[in-house]
Structures are given as C-alpha cells and as structure tokens.
Amino acid sequence: MSIKTEIVKPKNLRIFEADEFERLLQGLQVAACMLTESHQVVDEASVLKRLRALTINGASDGNCCSCCGVGPFESRAQQTAHYKQHWHTHNLKRKLFGKAPLTLGQYNSRQDDSSVTGSDSETEDSATNPESDLFAAATRHCKAFFTNKKKQVFCIYRCILHHKKEELSTDGEGIAWVERCQRLTIPGFQRWAILMVSGGHFAGAIFSGGIAVVHKTFHSYVTRRGQGQAQISRDQHGNAPRSAGASLRRYNQAQFLEHIQEIISRWAEDLKGCSLVLYRAVGSTNQAALFGKNSPLSRDDLRVRALPFPTRKPTYKEVKRVHETVASIEVYDTMELFQKALIASTSKTTTKNNSETTVDRTKKTPKSSNKVIDRAKSRERVPRELPTQIMSSEDEGPCFIDSETPVGWIKTLSEQCTNGVISNSRKDLLHHSFGDSDSSQNEEKTELKKDHVKKKKKKKPDDNKQNKKISANVKKMWKMILDKELTSLETILEEFESNELEAACNTQDPTDGNTALHKAAIAAKPDMVTQLLVAGGDPCVRNHLLQTPYVAAHAHSRPAFRFFQASHPDKYNYNESQIPGPLTQEQFEQEKEKKAQQKRAKRQREKEKQAEKNKVNKFLQMTDHEKVKADVPKCFLCGTNLPKQPFQYNDYKFCTITCLQNHRNLRPLHKSA
Template sequence: MEHVNVFSEKFQNVTSGAVHSVLLESADKEDPETNVTQNWSKSENSLSCRYCQIVFRDTQSQREHYKLDWHRYNLKQSLLSRNSISEEEFNEKTGNDDLSSISGSDSEKEDTLDTYAIAQGKIFLQNDKSEVFSMYRCLLFDRKEEVSDEILITRLKECCVTNKQWTILMLGGGHFAGAVFRNGEPILHKTFHCYTVRAGQGGSQSARDGKSGGAQPKSAGASLRRYNEQSLVQHVKSIVETWKSEIEESSLIIYRASGPYNRTVLFGGISPLLDRNNKKLRTIPFSTRRATFTEVKRVYNLLSTAALYDSLEKATESFSKQKSPEEDSKRNKVRSSCVNRAKSRETVERPLPTPLSSDSNSEPELNEIDAINENFNTIELSSKETEISFANLQEFDDSLTPEQRKRPKKKPRKSKTKKLREQEEARKKELCDILFRGDLTKLKHLIEEQSNCTISEESGTEKDAFVNKVIDENSNTLLHVAALNEHVDIVGYLLENNANPCLKNKNQQTAYTCTQSKDIRNFLKEFAKMNPDKFNYNKANIPTNSLTNEEITEKKKAQRKSKKEKEKVKKKESEIKKKEEEEKDRFLKLSDREKRALAAERRILSQSGTVTKRCFLCAEDIAGKIPFEYMGNLFCSIECLKAHRMQHPLILS
C-alpha cells in the first residue's frame, strides 16, 4: 500500500486511463449473471424502482411495492454497494430460511471490503492498469448522488486536475477555524474563539434559553455568552463575506458544523452564508477535534491523500487483516469511572503465585523451614571495639606541573552571529566618532567603500541604506548626529548622497527639529528651496516658505506701521471714552433743577442739530428713545424712575 496526494503527478498518472468504480468483496464473489443487474439502465419513467429494476403500471402498485420486504432487502443491498436480486431469488431465500433478517447481509460475522469502505466513507476505484486506489467518497459524490463512471471522471478532473482549490470551514463549541487551500498550501486562514458554551454543563446559551422559556437566567455569565453568540455570528459572517470570491472559485466547500446552533450560523437567516443546495458542499466524513488551524490542515491532508494498491488482491489482503469496525468499537469502549452500587461486584478467580499442594512431598519442605527458623532464633550477636588512627594520612598529590598550571585556559569560541553583531557595533561606534569630530574625508572614504563593495546595479540602494542607517541607542541616523554636532558641511554631503531628512529618532524628532543651531536650520531651509521635489519637507518639519533678509525687513516695517496705526485708533477711542465719563460725572453732580435747565438750554441751542438727552438718575444717553417721564423728569427705564422716587419721596402737607 502506498499513500499518494490527489494533486500530485503520480496520482494523475494513475487516473489517466479509464477509471471506474469497482465492487470489492473479500469473501465469495457473486455469479457473473447477477452483475447484469448492475448495468440496468435507468428508466426515464417516474413509475419505476431503480433498486429492484422494475416498472409499475400506476402509483398505487408503486406504493405497495415500497412496503415489501423484497424492496427493503434490495435497498440495504444498495447501501452496501451490492447487487440487487430478483423477486424469485428473494422468495427462494426466504423459503429456505437463508435470510435471518431483512438487513441486507447474509451473515453478521462476515466482514467484507465493502463493509470497511462504507464504515470509513471511502470509495475504491480501478484504472486500466488494474491499479486500485481508495479515497473519500465525499470528494466525488454527494450523499444523494448515485455512483456512475461519467460523473466519477468529471469530478476527478474538476477537483484534482483543473481546479485544485478547496475551502474547509469548522465551527463548534465557540471555536471557528477556516482556510482556503490551493495546490496544498493555505492561501487564506483564520481562527478565533468566543466563550459561548456553559462550563461544566455544556450546550450553548441559546439552547438553554429555549428550554427555559420566559424564565431565562440573568447571571453575568449568561449575558456574556449571549453577547458572544452574537459576536460569533458577526465574525463568521465578516470572514465568509471577505472570502466570498475565493470560496466561489473553490471546487469543494468542506464544512463541519456540529449541532443545530452552529448549522444556523452557516445556513440560517434571511441571507445565509452558504447555500444548502450548492453542489460543492461536503461534510467531513470522519470525527474531528477542536476547530483549530492545525486541525484544519490535518483534515485537508487526510482528505487529499489516496491509498494506492498494485492490484485488487493486495487491497483485499490488506483490508482482510484489519479488524471490523464493529469489533473495534466494542473493544475500544472506555470503562466509565462511575460505579453502579446497585449491582453486586463480580468475583474474579485469580491464580495464586505459588499453588499449595496436598502431596506428601510438601512435608519435608515445611520441616526444613521450621529448622531454619529455630537456628535463626539461637544465633547470638557479638560486638567489638576497634581504634582507627589517622597518622598515616598524606596530602593528595597534584598531577599538574607548574608549567601546565600557568597555561591560560582556552576561551570559548564566539558564534558567527555574535561576531557579526560585535563588528556592526564597532562600525557604528566608529561612525559616531567620525561625526562627532566632523571628519568629512573619513566619512567620504567609508561611503565610497560601501558603494564599491556592492554590485553596480544595486549600489545605489545599498549606499542609501548605509547613509540612512541607525547608529545609536536613540535611533539617530547619520544626519541626526551631524545636525546635533552642528557640522554644516557633513549635513550638506549627506543630503547630496540621499540622506532622508524625514526619518525620525526615538523621540519622534527629525534632523531639523532635533537641533537648535540656526546655521543648520537655515541650511536645511535653503536646501529645501533648491531641491523642492527631492523629499517631502512637510514630513521633515522643514518650513519651505521662508523669506529672504530683504523680505523680512520689509515685513517688519509693515508690521511696525500697522501697529502704530492701531495704537492711534485705540488712543482716540480712549480719549472719547474718557470725555464721556467726565460728562456723565459732571451731569450726575447737578441738581434736578440744573439738569432741567441744562436740557432746556441744549434744546434751544441744538434746534437745527441733534438733541442730547440723558437719564436724570444714571445719566445714560436717551437720544432717539422714548423716555419715562415723571414730574417733568426723564428716565431711561422704569427702574431708574423707581429709584429716583425712593430718593426724592413726595411730602404731602
């Protein structure tokens, strides 16, 4: 037996000939006459039974036929991929009591290759070279589809040759895992977990709420699980929608959704994520573990692996050595830890390690043992005192000579990575020293060496990487260090050699913002003016709209002039305000009689112009307003009138 990947060239060479499904049996083979029924052509008429190969006159006779044991027997035979029998053969078997039950199997203990294939969900195929290979049936046929050579060949080409893209989705217990495989490699994959299963009791929170009716649990854990169920649906929906194009291109969509809740996540709702009627949908035909990415890859590897046999006999021999699935399931049953106290414990007789014999030969042996015990009891224990001297002890001789002792110990060898790291640190330290001293010639020499060491086509990129390299703990580049040390010539040389002024150090500072030198900043501004398209100077925090000295002086003159004009205007306003305050104070000091006289005088003087009126209490200007008049006095508001009356009450004689 040999395992072959269904996408490999070897598998395509195996399936290159005419492939057809074979009915394999490990026991007795049926007569060739019965194989004629395997090729029975399907009638297009709906009044027919494809399991028993008969046609009916009307629907009533068809319904009665479905109730017969003969039909049930042939139905079970088809599930075991065996040939159907005629009604006469069925009557003969039932008359001779050859059928113990209408189960479709002649003997319960008979284990055929078909039994293992059906139990494992596989199908056996054979090509023109008599090579037999087995693969999972779900890859080629749906549960409701019937096995046929035409569909078989087309599905093999679609799934394994033309379109090698499969989608696998697994959902259960709040765990989701999905991946899209193309030619054996995952091009898309995603896993996540939400707390939706009740600890200790199992089951989803929605199922618990459905059983409880209106009295739903209101604990913190229950509300958290309800929220996580909604978020799980949203997560799965967003993932499937983003993968929609890749899923539609896949030749197979294999899923595992255990339980009604998980199936509603994929197939429920007004607009379900997956269509149940999609012919690409397949379920995983074997048990799986928790939904993780490793489990998805394991499922993909199992489904995409086919077992190859040289001949039909070798396939039969290999499967005949295996145990039947029913026996394995019975033997592999785990004994439960719970003990049923109602049942009495079974007594198991176990053999003794040395069985006792009632022969005469055993008596001498017993006598010998008794004699040994008597002798042991008569033994007397004796003790003696001895003195031990340490006078002959000598110092331990040293095997090493003085020359050997003076030899220095060998230092452990350094690894290549450690050596490279130390060399890189030494280079960085050397660059920092050169920039600190401002040695431009040494810096030019290093940059030219770096550009000459690389290939001519890639020298530009390698040189740029060297110029923009980080050389200290604060993530400062060569340009940062040169700007901090105020070396204008080095800054200019680095900018000409594509040193990027937009790079930031650990403190998020560029070469312009990290220095306080005006010379460096002015030089960077002039460089930005001369080379406006070389770098993004907004990102480098370099102001590009800087002015010349003449423009700066003119701008300062204009600012001084505007400042003087503003000061003049403010001075005039303050003078006017001051005069108004003086007028108010002078008017308030007058008596009511003087106020009336002044008002009359002003009315006479200003007959041709505007008349100035003021409130008799607060001296507010009421020109153009309708005043409140009382006893010949004018007021701006009723409050002033009331206050004036309180100050000057009427005296009745």
C-alpha cells in the first residue's frame, strides 16, 4: 500500500520585506540535511583499500560493472547487454540515493512480487536510512535550506545565492552559504533584472526591491501558425521556404532580434548595477536575442543565471509573477514539518515513475505473443469477394450482386421501371423486397399519420370558437380603455362579480394577445393601470409578441407599475414581469429633477458652443492684417486654438503644418513667395 503523505503548507515571505527577512536571519545556520561530515585525514592504506573495493576480482581493464558487482565479461557485446538491462539502471538509481545495490536474485524476486510488496520494500529501505534519502533530496533540490535560532527552516532559491559554476562547500558548517544569504539584506543586492524571450514575445524588467524601475514588452510575428519553430530550423539547414508568409516571418525574425538587442543596449547602464540577471530563453534563436554580438550580457558573467522553473508566455504580468516567485521564501516552523514536505515532494515523483512503469508492464503482458510483427511493412488487407456483374434485359446498365443484396431485387427494379417509379437507394429496394408483414406495418403507420393530421385539423376550429367566446362586459371594458376621454374604470369594474373580475382583467385579445392591462399601458393611462393591478390584472402575462405589459407600455404609464410594486411588494412575481424595481414618489421626483438638470446643462453647453462658433466665424472673416493686430490665440486658417509652440511664417500663426501650407497656397504668388 502507498503511504499517504500529509500536505504541509508553509508560510511565505518575500526577500524585499526587509524587517521580516532580517528577523528570520537571526542565528542563521545551514540546515543539517545539506551538510555532510567534514573530510577526515586518511592514510594511504585506507585509500588503497577503497580503490580495491571499487574493482571486482582484481580486474583492471574495466571489463566489469562496479555498480552491480558483475564481471569480468567475456566479450564487449555481453558488457553492453548488461548496461542495457533494467537491473543495471535500477541499481544506478539506488546508488544516486545512497542505497546499496540489489543482486540479480533480489531484483527478480522484487519484480515477481506484486506492486504492494514492491512499494513496501522501498519504504522499508527508505526507513532503514532516512538521513541519506533526506540528504540526496536536499542536495539535488533547486532550493537551499537554512535554520535560525527559533528552529525554523526556510528555503531560498539557489539561483539567487550562487551560479551553477560556483561550488559552495556543503561540508562542515556551511559558512559560504550563510554569507551569501546574509548578503541579500543589503539594498544593492536586491536590484535584479528579469528577461524572458519566447515565440516572438519579449518581456523584461529591472526591479529594485519589490518595485519595477524599468520594464518593456514587445511582440512580433515570428512563428507561423501550426508550424512552430520548424521553419527556423529549415532556414538554418539551407532548405528555406520561399512563400510570402515565410519571407515575412523571416524579416520579422531579424527585426525582432534587433529590437531586443536595442532594448538591452539601452539598459546597459542599468544592467551593470544589477546583482542578478535572471533569464528565460529556450533555443538558440531566443538566446541569440539576449547574448548576441553587440549585447552587453554574456553567459560567462556569474550574475547571469537561468530561471530554475518553467514560465508562461512572456508578459509584464508574468515577469512580476516570476520576480515574486524567485524572491519568495518558504518558512516551516519545525524541522519535522520540513522533512515531511521534502520527502512528500520527492515521493510524488518516484510514485509517478513507478506507476508509469507498472502501467507499461500491464499493457505489454496481454499483447505479448509469439508472432513477430514487422512495423515497416503495411498491414495486409482482408481478402473479400468481388461482386459478380450480370446484365439484365430490363435494366440498361450492369447490376452488381453481393452478400447484402436481397433476393429478387432485379425483378422489383424492373417492375418499378414499368410503373414509372424509379428509386436509386438500396433502402427502398430492401423495403420492397420484404414480405407482407413489413408492408402491413407501413400501412398502419400511414393510417396513424392520417388520423393525427385529421385530429389537428379538427382542433383548430374548436380553439377559434373558444377564443371567440368573450363576454360583452370585457369588450366594453376594452372599449372604455381605448376611449381618449375616459381615465377611470370604476363603473365597468363594479359590474363584474368577485369571481369573474380577475379572469376578465387577464382575458387576452385573440388578435394580438393583449390583456386589459396591456391596452391601458399602451394607451398611456396610468390611473387605469393601477385600477387593473388592484383588481387582479397580472403583469406577467405576455402577448403574441412575448411582451409583458410593462415592456409594451408607454413611457408615461411605466411609473405606475413601479409605484404599485413599492406599495404591494408581495402580490405578484415581479421578476417575470420585467419591472426594473419599486419606486416611491420621492425617488420619482428626485429622478425627474435630475433629468431636468441634465437638460439644462445640455442647453447651456450648446449655447456656449454656439457662441464659440460665432467668435470663430467672426475671426475667420477678418483679413490677415486684422488677425495679426487682434492677437487672438487662434489658427489663421481654421480658427482652432493654437498649441504652445504654433507653426508660423512671417507674423501668421497656425495650429498644424498643413494649415500653414494651405494658407501659403491660397495667398497670391508674389505674397506667398
């Protein structure tokens, strides 16, 4: 059974948060999992003893495997065959994690056991030597681990502490690690540059602490859709495509590289003051944009370091996310929580690899057979009988008969030809060739369809009869609503009984589907609308155009619906009625006043515009000599306001160079010259 590891969520801290970071560094030490025992002075005998242990059976020609303990081999082919075995690769992995190698018998017994026993054995091995597993996981991790006086464990990315070429000692007390970590508290060492290039996108920024001092993004069309980097590699190998799109992409690629190098050269002075230059550029073309001939950056510079984690498309948002991720510190309260999190992260990768290998084995076992399949050859087609071709006297062309062809279908085809009914589909021929049972079923279906059509035809006049049965009082009420002089329905509503009143108000007109409430709302009679709503007129009923009374209403009658909703909030389902919301009289007056103010302000703006137009027209009617004397800051040609530095020749001033040119062209030749 696989052991479930608890997910430990650490605290997050940023390096540029100075106060908290300095508190965290008090009593700083390198974590014990990253330190080994210091080198001891050994004599010559012990060294020779270790060298003899590395060789097997005294073989000095290298014809043996020191990892698995096998050899000497009889031939070179036997040696290479051993190196290709899964047993050898498994022992190499165990050696990386500081475990003892397995013999061939132990490896085979491990394979014969189930996946449960295999996982148990691995957990037993890890349980026997947890310190070596922890050391292997810590030294191969992309982060360095430290502790402080509070016994907290925190993780910092190695890329901001040292370059890959720099080897910081992990023996003894780790003084070099502590110095590099304490150096980050100096403000000058928190000035970092992050540059990202990928797929025609460039994004870069220089950060001072947590603030972006300079940033720039750029995008160009350098990859054709659905082809990726294939065309660039073809250009490099001499098989360059000659299409218009390829030439455009090639031109944009060159411009893209020049633009990025220009940006980096412009940032040369700022990049010199950076303690770190972190970059993400996969591929030779993307790296050529950053480390070209004229670029101030160099790969040999120890400040220039690659990002240790994958990133998304280069954008300014992504650059800020990368900066926060690199500057983040994970803090664990105790060493136990840290060990659980570290072992959990390493166990996830190993379980994934083991699961993939077990799935591959389970897939391969059922498919294994003695038959050898040659993948280079195409698969053989299953031989099928060709249809026999015959000529019929009744048909003009050849007829093909195979296993699916019904018996006697040529005869039915000839009968159809004689009757004048010809069908090209085989389905029709199959239907004709079936027995009486199928024909009887088809006849029953056609009869049912006819009966269904007859019933529909019968229903239509019944529906019309029901629609036509409208009482005289309802028609009278509709007539009173349409009358322009009447504004109340009290007389007609008193004639209805209490049971009939609601039904009469919601009766729909068969012509357009409008109820009495629709008609009153359309006729712009708000008093009638409130009377009908009180009497039981439903505001959710829709007409033939699927309009509720509020939607179909006139603008003057719409506030009546909102007033009624404010006074009777629970009487109807107002969500379906499409009424926007309740409205009181005070709110209505405020809205009315607000609209009136907006109208007054609009009129005032229009007056000011008209006055300005009159001034401009008066100025344009003046001669050039009068315009110079008037000294008004307006263009001598179009009359618009002049900028701070106007365009002018002689004493004439203009807003744009086009106005100046047009003015000179309009003047007489001797004056314009």
